[in-house]
Amino acid sequence: MGAVKAKRMPRAVREQQMLDAAVRTFGRRGYMAASMDEIAELAGVSKPLVYLYLNSKEDLFTACIRREARALTDAVRAAVLPGLPADRQLWAGLRAFFTHTAQNPDGWAILHLQARTHGEPFAAEVAALREEMVAFVTRLIADAAREAHRDPDLPEAEVAGLAEALVGAAESLADWANATPGVTARQAAATLMNFAWAGLGDLMEGRPWTPPADAEG
Template identity: 65%
Template sequence: MPREVRERQMCDAAVRVFARRGYSAASMDEIAELAGASKPLVYLYLNSKEDLFGTCIRREAEVLLAAVRAAARPEDPAERRLWNGLRAFFAHTAEHPEGWAVLSRQARSHGEPFAGVVAELREGVVDVIVGLIEEAAAVAPDAPPLDGREASGLAYALVGAAESLADRAIGAHGPDGLGGGAVPSAREAAETLMNVAWVGLENLVSGRRWPAVREVPSGG
């Protein structure tokens, strides 16, 4: 069997074990058995449990980001690209719950360098969304200039909300799909965020903003 195929099988098995057991409790014996390989071969190909964990995180992050970028086709208008990107994000995390569980839970809880990979994933998605927001604002008729901080803040809020909805789905169904609970579909989750983000963006580019309310000191 080609080495790349064998390594992919090992990573697939490792993602399942890490998602179910957690990094600390995951056993290289269980990973090797699930992959249909010997433990010495797993060590030979992927060096250590820590290296294997890092490989899994990087792979899952790259695949997810690629799915979002591929869905946001450059020939589509900005709002369609954001819609397609959000649907791709939720569809991918729903189809790969174990991969998302490893990214959203295990990687973040074990610090560097694992958390850094997840941070890079988030920055990649944020960059895509900021570009779409700025493009939409630029072509809006008679729109006032959109502050870069507003575009960035809206993008981070949107990504954070998307991550929370994906986490909710994993929490309801479990990484192995055996749990229970009502969660939105990929389309419903994307619609929710579009209603919040795009409607809010339309207000921003039209000059309609939430009025700043200053607190009045007591007794003054």
């Protein structure tokens, strides 16, 4: 029992081992329930070494968030070819997104659940990721409008809301796909394309859904 004295390794490698252990532990236990003891043991090093390299629990968690956020955006970015039509770009991005979240459930749990649940400074960290995703979607909506030679005539706030909705739907479907056996990343992506793209198209054609002018409005 007890890890044998760890072989000397270059710092960069050790740090990755620690981050691996931390992502797994934070993702499964949650930020607060995860203990530095467990992380150090899983990483196969002593606790003081974790502190020497990563400084504190807070810094360690922040490093996890950053690494996982970067991995996710890299995966999506790599899948999206700028030249394609907007819907094909979205389709490619969504498939990469669902594939990545399915393959990295712990990282996804950190980004989607843990980081948002435990206030500052973590919330700010994921807010950046979310903004990037929203910006990506916003750009696609604009591209789509341009492709259709349409002036969508959608106020900026409205577009922001739509992007939020799309991202939220994607997040929700990622959880659903992870929790439901037999649902592939491709299916999740197709579901979301169906759900979202037609509505966006209608909007851009100037056929929005109009609320009834009832008393409660």
